[in-house]
Amino acid sequence: MSEYKTTAGTGDRIHPTTSTITFADHWGHFLARWGYRRGEHRVEPGLYGLGNPSPDSPVFVTANYTLSFDGLRSALAGFDGYILVLDTEGINVWCAAGKGTFGTDELVHRIELTGLKEIVSHRTLILPQLGAAGVSAHEVEKRSGFCIEYGPIRVADLPKYLETHEATPEMRRVTFTLRDRLVLIPVELTHVFPALVISGVGLFLLGGLLVSLAVVSAILAGVVLFPILLPWLPTPNFSTKGFILGGAVAIPFVLTAFLGHPQGAWWVKAGWVLMGILVLSSVTAFLALNFTGSTPFTSRSGVRREIFAYIPLMAVMFGTGLCMAVVFSLLRVWGGR
Amino acid sequence: MLNAYRSNTLQYDPEGCINCGICSVVCPHGVFATGDGVAQLVSPQACMECGACQLNCPAEAIQVESGVGCATAMIRAALTGKKEPVCGTDSSSCCS
Incomplete structure (x- = not known):
């Protein structure tokens, strides 16, 4: 599987990405759902540029599990922004938050490692709400200077959320549909x-x-x-x-x-x-x-x-x-x- | 036992609340709601002990013994004598 997409050697701190989910991505998701090479469905942690981001563009934070990263970037079709991928060892946001790898320490560390402060002019990060089980917003602000905004639970609600930056109560409730x-x-x-x-x-x-x-x-x-x-x-x-x-x-x-x-x-x-x-x-x-x-x-x-x-x-x-x-x-x- | 999930370890101290509203933002089960002076504990029985509210409360007004409600991990931990279960990258992990 070529899921650990690397752009090492290009000299860029910002890896370019798109909202397109290719056939290879879909096939990787299918294998992940069947538990095939469970821990290997990873993307390289770091900062990604979606579309043509400017220093004012929003920064979205996610896990380095392909289903998490691909879900986020495909939901943001038509948007310009940055995606900060934390190293959660190939585990989704909520489970990684539960074990602490999607957590305060890793987030602060990843902000420093990517030099995010020099790349964006603002100091706001948009995190998935379910990441809150591992991240302490006030602690991150104290340690990195970045404010955390908890977005909706589901990426599908992101475009609607971005219109007002206010989540409806439904967006904040976890569901377990058929x-x-x-x-x-x-x-x-x-x-x-x-x-x-x-x-x-x-x-x-x-x-x-x-x-x-x-x-x-x-x-x-x-x-x-x-x-x-x-x-x-x-x-x-x-x-x-x-x-x-x-x-x-x-x-x-x-x-x-x-x-x-x-x-x-x-x-x-x-x-x-x-x-x-x-x-x-x-x-x-x-x-x-x-x-x-x-x-x-x-x-x-x-x-x-x-x-x-x-x-x-x-x-x-x-x-x-x-x-x-x-x-x-x-x-x-x-x-x- | 009629309902194993009726009670949980969530404890909220309204005296310490500074009404910042973060608990009602982070909770995925609507346990907290914003109130006039302090946050309101509206459905404590829905708490799944994820710990997000405690971790994000800047006033430390919420206490919960957070953990993962996963029988597979807990049974495995009991059998192998290892400490508190968490989801891992091993193939038998409960998390997808």
């Missing part, structure tokens, strides 16, 4: 891919097609259906939402198992149903709880409470289901049930 959730699914899939293949093939060999399909469905429910259905699943906690979704996904499989063996003893059939629900819903619930980090609204203290309350329950449910599976399989082999 589209926002859909773009996260590829990377969620890559996280569970090894588990998906191992359990799918392994369980097919051990327990047959129905068992394999059931577990694969429970995993896919956790990483595909869950992000899609998140706002519509009842209960506030992610774990309980996951139990409900996993239980619902289990129904067709346990019914097939129940109705498919009319000659079996009732307690054996009931046992398989219970086992299926225990295992499948705990698998989906665990994956659902893990989606908290991808959302823009779960607090750390809330997630911690969820972990303490539900991880033990998931473990007990999964363990009980697994033990039942072993016992019932042995009964089937020895007793012909």
Whole structure:
């Protein structure tokens, strides 16, 4: 990937850039969404000139993640300005702000390194609002002389914002739309891919097609259906939402198992149903709880409470289901049930 | 537990507020609103503990135990015995 665009050797402090997103950029974004070479979707930190900026042109600050930088420059089509790219190690603005790399120190350092004071006549920087979790505006002003103006959360709102430099309340609220959730699914899939293949093939060999399909469905429910259905699943906690979704996904499989063996003893059939629900819903619930980090609204203290309350329950449910599976399989082999 | 997210670590001291309005600018969940004399804490339960308000409050009137609400990172930290979880550049990172 040629994503680390370098203009070293040109002798310029200001790297020229445009608002055009090329096919290669789109392809890079696609790979980033699939988690391919996750940390390598970077642009070189430094100062970029968009269009034909003058000393009076505004300065926008962003992260050195291609999706962040490209989103900003494409939203500014038709504008002249400067883009100050901080070194966030290829991480987007909000996550980098959370870990402090999109932060006060790096911003002050980057202002000095690029000689921004000699390039622009004003002393204002426009930062994305979500960068505020890592940047202390009054601290930056004290240390660098630059005032921070927090722009809107979404780059799409920037042209409107620049008319008045006032953000509407909607521009200041983070959202998590269906589209926002859909773009996260590829990377969620890559996280569970090894588990998906191992359990799918392994369980097919051990327990047959129905068992394999059931577990694969429970995993896919956790990483595909869950992000899609998140706002519509009842209960506030992610774990309980996951139990409900996993239980619902289990129904067709346990019914097939129940109705498919009319000659079996009732307690054996009931046992398989219970086992299926225990295992499948705990698998989906665990994956659902893990989606908290991808959302823009779960607090750390809330997630911690969820972990303490539900991880033990998931473990007990999964363990009980697994033990039942072993016992019932042995009964089937020895007793012909 | 009915709702793990009902309470959080956000604490606001209106006595210390200088009414600069920055908290209502930086908060992505509308927790604060501008008031006549001091900032108003209008929906504390919506706080996700990102820490932006505390970091940007020049009067230090806001306290919050900020951190990332990511179960993957917290579980991994608990299993490996490492300290507070943050998103990294490794392939299993929770952030996109």
